Amino acid sequence: ETGVTQSPTHLIKTRGQQVTLRCSSQSGHNTVSWYQQALGQGPQFIFQYYREEENGRGNFPPRFSGLQFPNYSSELNVNALELDDSALYLCASSTGRGRPQHFGDGTRLSIL
Amino acid sequence: DQQVKQNSPSLSVQEGRISILNCDYTNSMFDYFLWYKKYPAEGPTFLISISSIKDKNEDGRFTVFLNKSAKHLSLHIVPSQPGDSAVYFCAAYEGGGADGLTFGKGTHLIIQP
Numbered sequence: 001e002t003g004v005t006q007s008p009t010h011l012i013k014t015r016g017q018q019v020t021l022r023c024s025s026q027s028g029h030n031t032v033s034w035y036q037q038a039l040g041q042g043p044q045f046i047f048q049y050y051r052e053e054e055n056g057r058g059n060f061p062p063r064f065s066g067l068q069f070p071n072y073s074s075e076l077n078v079n080a081l082e083l084d085d086s087a088l089y090l091c092a093s094s095t096g097r098g099r100p101q102h103f104g105d106g107t108r109l110s111i112l
Numbered sequence: 113d114q115q116v117k118q119n120s121p122s123l124s125v126q127e128g129r130i131s132i133l134n135c136d137y138t139n140s141m142f143d144y145f146l147w148y149k150k151y152p153a154e155g156p157t158f159l160i161s162i163s164s165i166k167d168k169n170e171d172g173r174f175t176v177f178l179n180k181s182a183k184h185l186s187l188h189i190v191p192s193q194p195g196d197s198a199v200y201f202c203a204a205y206e207g208g209g210a211d212g213l214t215f216g217k218g219t220h221l222i223i224q225p
Contacts, residue, residue, distance in 0.1 A: 042116070046212075
């Protein structure tokens with residue numbers, strides 16, 4: 001059974017740029033969620049995708065957007081990057097609501 | 113405003129003893145609770161969960177207790193082992209809400225030999 005995989009592992013961008021992060025869900029999982037984890041904090045929910053549609057969203061601005069593909073993989077896009085966007089971005093997949101979410105190892109994004 | 117609170121940033125326990133990690137929540141709409149463990153440079157790993165209709169769930173060395181009236185849950189690890197040294201996160205789902213998890217800030221558990 002293949003777990004959740006994320007790419008790239010690390011990324012450095014400058015303010016104002018755009019970034020795309022990628023996630024492959026665990027085999028058999030149809031729901032993907034994205035989280036932002038700042039240093040010393042717990043992960044913060046960004047949004048969730050189910051059957052290629054956004055299924056719920058946390059308190060993040062519209063410049064955070066996403067996609068889910070027919071194979072259940074997903075992308076997180078962030079436009080107009082700000083210094084505060086520097087964080088670990090985690091992807092998690094599950095078999096549906098109320099089920100445990102299984103996380104990838106994250107993408108460390110640094111904004112200069 | 114933190115809806116899930118882990119008030120102990122760190123906890124040191126001797127190997128072989130019981131580790132008790134605590135978590136408080138304020139949102140009465142939370143109906144499913146989970147504990148995750150995180151090693152450095154890895155993503156959180158699911159440990160154990162509990163539904164709000166139960167007050168205890170056990171899985172091997174791990175037991176989670178839920179006290180709904182106090183809005184409190186705890187994770188017990190018995191006996192504690194060196195590999196248990198990690199950051200532990202408490203998380204919750206809100207019934208009928210967005211399907212993301214709400215996490216606490218974590219407790220760093222250190223198992224002393």
